[in-house]
Amino acid sequence: MIEEIRIENLGVIGRAQVELRPGLTVLTGETGAGKTMVLTALNLLLGGKADPATVRVGSAAAAVEGRVLLGAGGAALGRATEAGAGLDDDGSLVLLRTVGASTDGAAGRSRAYVGGRSVPQGVLAELADELVTVHGQADQARLRSPAVQREALDEFVGPAHREVLARYRAAWAERARVDAELSDLVDKARDRTREAELLRLGLAEVERVDPQPEEDVTLAEEVDRLSHAEDLRTAAAGAHTALVGDEDSVDEGSAAVGAIELARRLLEHEGTHDPALAALATRVAEAGYLLADVSTDLAAYLEDLQADPLRLDAAQRRRAELATLTRSYGSTVAEVLAWADTAGRRLLDLDGGDERIAELREARGRLDDELTSLAEQLTDGRRGGAERLSGVVSEELSGLAMGGAELRVSVERADEPGPHGADRVEMLLVPHAGAPARPLGKGASGGELSRVMLAIEVALATAPGATRPGTFVFDEVDAGVGGRAAIEVGRRLSALAQGSQVLVVTHLAQVAAFADHHLVVTKSTADGVDVVTESDVRLVTRDERVRELARMLSGQEDSDAARTHAAELLELSSVGR
Structure with a gap:
């Protein structure tokens, strides 16, 4: 309130x-x-x-x-x-x-x-x-408006009827959603087929080449090494000679390792007389150990390094195979593998389209059955309510100085079901006895x-x-x-x-x-x-109210006749104050 x-x-x-x-x-x-x-x-x-x-x-x-x-x-x-x-x-x-x-x-x-x-x-x-x-x-x-007339009838029928209407509207909305998805899947079936075929071709090519993670990086390094095998050998051999000398060398101090060893012996011999010099001797010894390790590794590198034209050719051909994939599906092998993973999942979705269409058609059938059942309940409720509403309103109209008037509420089957059911509701008014019933929208x-x-x-x-x-x-x-x-x-x-x-x-x-x-x-x-x-x-209240009613009656609030009429109205209404 x-x-x-x-x-x-x-x-x-x-x-x-x-x-x-x-x-x-x-x-x-x-x-x-x-x-x-x-x-x-x-x-x-x-x-x-x-x-x-x-x-x-x-x-x-x-x-x-x-x-x-x-x-x-x-x-x-x-x-x-x-x-x-x-x-x-x-x-x-x-x-x-x-x-x-x-x-x-x-x-x-x-x-x-x-x-x-x-x-x-x-x-x-x-x-x-x-x-x-x-x-x-x-x-x-x-x-x-017929829509407003239908709403009034639905309100009059009662809460149970309105609950059925709510269920019908929810089912109608769900059917519209299902129908939209189904239409989309059916309309795009050809596009899905074409997309699935392209994905299958791409996945088949990736499967044939069978790229391994980081393979493109490893192959690039291998091709670069094999392509420059002689240059690498020359550099490694020269470095090894510089460190340890060669077989013809007679001066042990002409190589880095020999020079370092000579320096260590000199420093250690006199380091007993000065801790600072002894510390330097230790550092020189450490440098000697490091150079000895490097020379050993260079020797092993030279032993393993071989020119292998056959392996170089195989590596280059493998890189060419990978290049066909990276041109189409990604700039690197990692991107190609990521595409293949995504494409596989997408293909599963596309291949499941037919199953989804079947599911949607089944769901639409269930919803159609539910809507038919609910629509029949709505029709029954409206027809029963229409008769009662007609009687109540007609009685009210009689009390509103429309004796002989009658409101008729018609519930007919609509051409097509809609979001509010399968009925066409129309209110018709018989303004007086013997008059034809005419729609409220036209005759009232x-x-x-x-x-x-x-x-x-x-x-x-x-x-x-x-x-x-x-x-x-x-x-x-x-x-x-x-x-x-x-x-x-x-x-x-x-x-x-x-x-x-x-x-x-x-x-x-x-x-x-x-x-x-x-x-x-x-x-x-x-x-x-x-x-x-x-x-x-x-x-x-009281006299002021009489004066206001008199003004409304005649426009002259002080008119004795108007005031008398106003007082009579109050007495007639039985609510005079």
């Missing part, structure tokens, strides 16, 4: 506070007084689109704050808690919406808050779905649509298992209605308010007379500018 709304700098409203209570509350006032801005404020709190043009001229921003009372354990409470909102001690929740004015041609920003926590605008809309049902003249036009007047919409809303709110929000807002639901019909509209709104909070914006005294609470928006002028201040949205 909405407890109050505070408005600042919205349209003609400078500052206003609207307190709402259980039961039927009507909001009246002269044209231009600000009734529309009150509804605009409510729309902002309910997550509606923010329009910077509605910010009061001269103000930087507009703000709307509302306090709502949440039921324990309800979906709205759960969503608010999920958003991190904090509740007041009395269990109420504060909603806040701000709208910045346009500056330099740029639209001002809109911000939303729930329980002191900044939230996306969509959170307000989600809460609104659980808290409030809003009906305006646009909703009367929407009632002409504005006044008739107003009363049909109200009758349907009452039927939905009172249906077994109804999940309608506890607050209803009607914006000129009495459009196109007058006389006795207006009195009956007021009576029905009053009856609806026995179990709900109902807010009605009306211009008809016959409707306003049935209110439990009557709010009036009046216009005052300051410095030539129309403004509405906090005192201008007020609760009227």
